[in-house]
Amino acid sequence: MFNKNVNPTMKENENREQAILRAAEREFLARGYDGTKTTAIAEAAGVTHALLHYYFRTKEKLYERVFDDIVSRLETSLVEAFSANGLPFMTRLEEGLRRHFLYLLDHPDLPRFLINEFTAHPERAAALRLRFGVMLGRVLASLQADMEAQAAEGTIARMNLTDLLYDAVALNAFSFLSYPLAGMLLAPGTDARAYHLARLEENLTVIRKRLQPDPPCENASSSCSPDWLP
Amino acid sequence: MFNKNVNPTMKENENREQAILRAAEREFLARGYDGTKTTAIAEAAGVTHALLHYYFRTKEKLYERVFDDIVSRLETSLVEAFSANGLPFMTRLEEGLRRHFLYLLDHPDLPRFLINEFTAHPERAAALRLRFGVMLGRVLASLQADMEAQAAEGTIARMNLTDLLYDAVALNAFSFLSYPLAGMLLAPGTDARAYHLARLEENLTVIRKRLQPDPPCENASSSCSPDWLP
DNA sequence: ATTATCTATAGATCTATAGATAATGC
DNA sequence: ATTATCTATAGATCTATAGATAATGC
Numbered sequence: 001m002f003n004k005n006v007n008p009t010m011k012e013n014e015n016r017e018q019a020i021l022r023a024a025e026r027e028f029l030a031r032g033y034d035g036t037k038t039t040a041i042a043e044a045a046g047v048t049h050a051l052l053h054y055y056f057r058t059k060e061k062l063y064e065r066v067f068d069d070i071v072s073r074l075e076t077s078l079v080e081a082f083s084a085n086g087l088p089f090m091t092r093l094e095e096g097l098r099r100h101f102l103y104l105l106d107h108p109d110l111p112r113f114l115i116n117e118f119t120a121h122p123e124r125a126a127a128l129r130l131r132f133g134v135m136l137g138r139v140l141a142s143l144q145a146d147m148e149a150q151a152a153e154g155t156i157a158r159m160n161l162t163d164l165l166y167d168a169v170a171l172n173a174f175s176f177l178s179y180p181l182a183g184m185l186l187a188p189g190t191d192a193r194a195y196h197l198a199r200l201e202e203n204l205t206v207i208r209k210r211l212q213p214d215p216p217c218e219n220a221s222s223s224c225s226p227d228w229l230p
Numbered sequence: 231m232f233n234k235n236v237n238p239t240m241k242e243n244e245n246r247e248q249a250i251l252r253a254a255e256r257e258f259l260a261r262g263y264d265g266t267k268t269t270a271i272a273e274a275a276g277v278t279h280a281l282l283h284y285y286f287r288t289k290e291k292l293y294e295r296v297f298d299d300i301v302s303r304l305e306t307s308l309v310e311a312f313s314a315n316g317l318p319f320m321t322r323l324e325e326g327l328r329r330h331f332l333y334l335l336d337h338p339d340l341p342r343f344l345i346n347e348f349t350a351h352p353e354r355a356a357a358l359r360l361r362f363g364v365m366l367g368r369v370l371a372s373l374q375a376d377m378e379a380q381a382a383e384g385t386i387a388r389m390n391l392t393d394l395l396y397d398a399v400a401l402n403a404f405s406f407l408s409y410p411l412a413g414m415l416l417a418p419g420t421d422a423r424a425y426h427l428a429r430l431e432e433n434l435t436v437i438r439k440r441l442q443p444d445p446p447c448e449n450a451s452s453s454c455s456p457d458w459l460p
Numbered sequence: 461a462t463t464a465t466c467t468a469t470a471g472a473t474c475t476a477t478a479g480a481t482a483a484t485g486c
Numbered sequence: 487a488t489t490a491t492c493t494a495t496a497g498a499t500c501t502a503t504a505g506a507t508a509a510t511g512c
Contacts, residue, residue, distance in 0.1 A: 016464080034264035035350065038501065048466055053502060055464095112349060115342060118410035120265065129415050136415070162416060163432050167401065170408070174400035177407065180348040185359050185366070186392060202393050209439050246490080268475065278492055283476060285490095 017055050019045040025066045029109040032116055033063055067117065071128065074110065075135050077103045082139045089146040090156070090211070094204055096139075101172045101200045105193065111173040139165070156211040167210060171203040247285050249275040255296045259339040262346055263293055297347060301358065304340065305365050307333045312369045319376040320386070320441070324434055326369075331402045331430045335423065341403040369395070386441040397440060401433040 023045035027036040038059050042049040056062035081099035084092050104110060118125050144161055151158040175196055187195050253275035257266040268289050272279040286292035311329035314322050334340060348355050374391055381388040405426055417425050 031350070032262065032264065032346075034262065037499085039499090049501090050467080050503080051465060057502090059501070112345060114411070115407050116262075116346070119342060120261070122410060125410060125414075129411060132411060133415055166408075166412065166416075166429075167432065167436055170401050170404035171397060173407075174404055177345050177403075178396075178400070180352060180355060181344070181359065181362060182396065184355075185363055186396075199396075202397070206397055206436060206440050209442060210436050212439060212442065212445070215442070215445060267473085269473090279475090280477080280493080281491060287476090289475070 016045070016047050016051060020047060020052050020055060020062075021066065021069070024062050025070065028063060028066055029070075029107075029113050032113070033120065038062075070110070070113070071131060074103075074107075075131065078135055079138050082142055089143070089150045090208070092146065093143065093207070096143075097168050097172065097204060097207065098200065100169070101175075101196075101203070104172060104176050105196055108176045108179070108192075111177050115177075136162075136165075154213060157213050159211070164207065164210065168203065168207050171206060172200070175199040175203070246275070246277050246281060250277060250282050250285060250292075251296065251299070254292050255300065258293060258296055259300075259337075259343050262343070263350065268292075300340070300343070301361060304333075305361065308365055309368050312372055319373070319380045320438070322376065323373065323437070326373075327398050327402065327434060327437065328430065330399070331405075331426075331433070334402060334406050335426055338406045338409070338422075341407050345407075366392075366395075384443060387443050389441070394437065394440065398433065398437050401436060402430070405429040405433070 020041065024036075024041045027041050027044060038052055039049050041062075042052045045052075052062065056065065078100060081103070082092065082096035084095055087095070118128070140161055147156070147161055150156045179192065179195070183190075183192065183195050187198075250271065254266075254271045257271050257274060268282055269279050271292075272282045275282075282292065286295065308330060311333070312322065312326035314325055317325070348358070370391055377386070377391055380386045409422065409425070413420075413422065413425050417428075
């Protein structure tokens with residue numbers, strides 16, 4: 001049952017089932033569902049094609065398994081990212097966004113993969129939305145009270161926390177979504193990591209300034225209108 | 231040569247070649263290259279499958295033609311969006327971003343389509359990057375001088391215009407990229423258009439605040455550190 | 461006796477083309 | 487004489503399974 005590991009594409013102590021899963025995740029993330037061939041997965045895993053069907057029956061089932069694993073890990077990472085306790089609101093927020101970004105830096109194909117999945121399979125989306133809803137609820141609950149306290153003090157502007165997180169996730173995810181176009185266009189020669197880390201700092205600046213209280217209104221200049229009021 | 235238009239899927243005065251192009255664009259945008267079958271395009275266009283190959287020879291060539299048309303229209307739209315003249319910098323910027331967003335509202339599949347194209351076909355990406363580079367250069371040139379004048383007056387913060395446009399495009403595009411997940415999660419029941427228009431206002435607020443000058447430094451609070459300096 | 465793995469192949473798509481026929485322009 | 491359109495089918499993938507053989511656990 002335990003293989004002798006003569007297969008060079010497998011890690012130490014990894015069995016063929018795990019090798020197929022790893023290869024499938026790589027292929028699906030890189031090429032999407034339709035672009036991935038089960039023959040290519042089998043080849044990448046160093047096993048025969050039939051074995052893939054022996055373990056996972058169909059391409060669809062293998063895909064669902066891979067997808068579920070990916071979402072589970074993302075959930076864990078996101079909830080942990082915002083779990084720091086006892087620190088001031090801005091510190092926790094920035095630290096959470098930094099961790100969220102670094103997670104994406106380790107999984108740069110993830111945003112595109114999730115977006116394509118939700119678009120291409122709306123029939124499966126309902127169950128997944130529920131999972132993301134629960135995850136978002138946890139993050140919101142963990143930050144909401146602190147945010148309101150700060151707003152009451154007047155040290156940050158009053159705004160909807162969901163909108164703020166949406167802004168932050170948009171900026172973070174887009175750095176990876178746009179890299180194949182924008183990375184080489186805006187910073188040719190720079191390596192990917194340095195490029196992304198520069199974007200992270202800009203993203204954090206945007207979020208910080210989004211929360212900056214409006215300046216006191218001394219004159220009629222437009223920047224004095226409290227645009228966050230109804 | 232001119233058809234009698236007995237085909238119900240074709241518009242008045244539209245020939246079969248155009249009908250194939252329209253159907254191909256719809257299919258490719260919705261399902262991507264791999265997910266689209268030439269048989270499905272032919273069926274959607276109301277012609278036999280062989281006719282598609284008669285006009286465009288291969289799926290690949292048809293795809294390139296569709297892609298090129300899409301990019302050309304986007305270029306025109308973007309350059310026009312920022313071409314308003316004689317108005318103050320902030321007005322031109324906001325108006326340009328508003329038009330950019332409304333264009334996406336008419337073409338909600340476009341961001342995902344472009345991202346997938348650049349990721350899946352890096353070999354073709356070079357030529358396209360050049361086109362996007364020219365387009366970006368035009369928009370930058372048209373705004374740069376005005377922005378510097380405003381910054382010199384002190385009415386806006388000093389920052390890199392490219393970063394600012396990147397932030398804005400990220401926020402605008404992500405509204406459409408994330409809609410299948412976030413739309414139904416955050417605003418169930420709301421219709422898509424209202425949802426997106428609400429995001430547009432938040433996006434403009436983010437950009438406005440990004441440009442808000444830092445408050446004068448009266449005390450040692452963290453919001454007083456001029457984080458836009460080296 | 462069960463689990464893991466392979467070879468070989470059936471069956472389903474999907475792209476592309478060959479070759480016939482109809483419509484149009486000179 | 488050229489352009490547009492159709493029917494029919496070849497050829498290439500790709501998914502999935504059948505059925506044989508080897509390895510493992512009782």
